Amino acid sequence: MKDGTIIARCREHRVYFAAPYTEVEEIMRRADAREDIAIDCLDKAIPFYLSNCLPQWEPRGGRNLTSFFIPIALRFFRDAYRKWATGHRRRMREVLGELIPVYDAEWETWDLAPPPCPEQQTVLRETLGLILAKASMEERAVCEAMLATGATQEQIAQQLGTTRKTVERRLARVRRRAHNLAAAGLIVVPSVSSAVSR
Numbered sequence: 001m002k003d004g005t006i007i008a009r010c011r012e013h014r015v016y017f018a019a020p021y022t023e024v025e026e027i028m029r030r031a032d033a034r035e036d037i038a039i040d041c042l043d044k045a046i047p048f049y050l051s052n053c054l055p056q057w058e059p060r061g062g063r064n065l066t067s068f069f070i071p072i073a074l075r076f077f078r079d080a081y082r083k084w085a086t087g088h089r090r091r092m093r094e095v096l097g098e099l100i101p102v103y104d105a106e107w108e109t110w111d112l113a114p115p116p117c118p119e120q121q122t123v124l125r126e127t128l129g130l131i132l133a134k135a136s137m138e139e140r141a142v143c144e145a146m147l148a149t150g151a152t153q154e155q156i157a158q159q160l161g162t163t164r165k166t167v168e169r170r171l172a173r174v175r176r177r178a179h180n181l182a183a184a185g186l187i188v189v190p191s192v193s194s195a196v197s198r
Helices: 005-012 021-029 031-056 065-096 123-131 137-149 153-160 164-183 193-197
Strands: 102-104 109-111
Touching: 005 065, 021 031, 021 065, 021 137, 021 164, 031 065, 065 137, 065 153, 123 164, 137 153, 137 164, 153 164
Parallel strands: none
Antiparallel strands: 102 109
């Protein structure tokens, strides 16, 4: 989990699940998240293996215990990851609020919101809407926290349970998207420069 290769191992063994890069980064960075997922995974995989699979294992069959156990553990990893991701996404939603539209390319879905109230219909909001149209939940949570409270990067990192460096990386992605939209003539840079550069 620390280097992200477990996701590739899952794919190799045809254990599929949605794992956005932002969540994989979070797991790679956070030892506590890796520990929670590992404990949850092994807590279920080992008893299942001992009761259902070990009696069928034949040492002369050419497979060692590791290669016999790993594919089983990966299926339980998927379940443990989903459980962790549910809590992570709930925390992101608490920051974003229930009525904020969220896009994630991993699932190609939108959670749509009703039209914003008149106070929210400003040029900045419209422009940021374009910039954040395909932002991850994590990138959007950083921007929403910054706009709603004027919090510093350090405060946002504490609020989201991450590091300032991670907040900076997410903002850098948003800035790149803003510059690309500006270069294409889709947004006016002066109207968003202060929000994007903070």
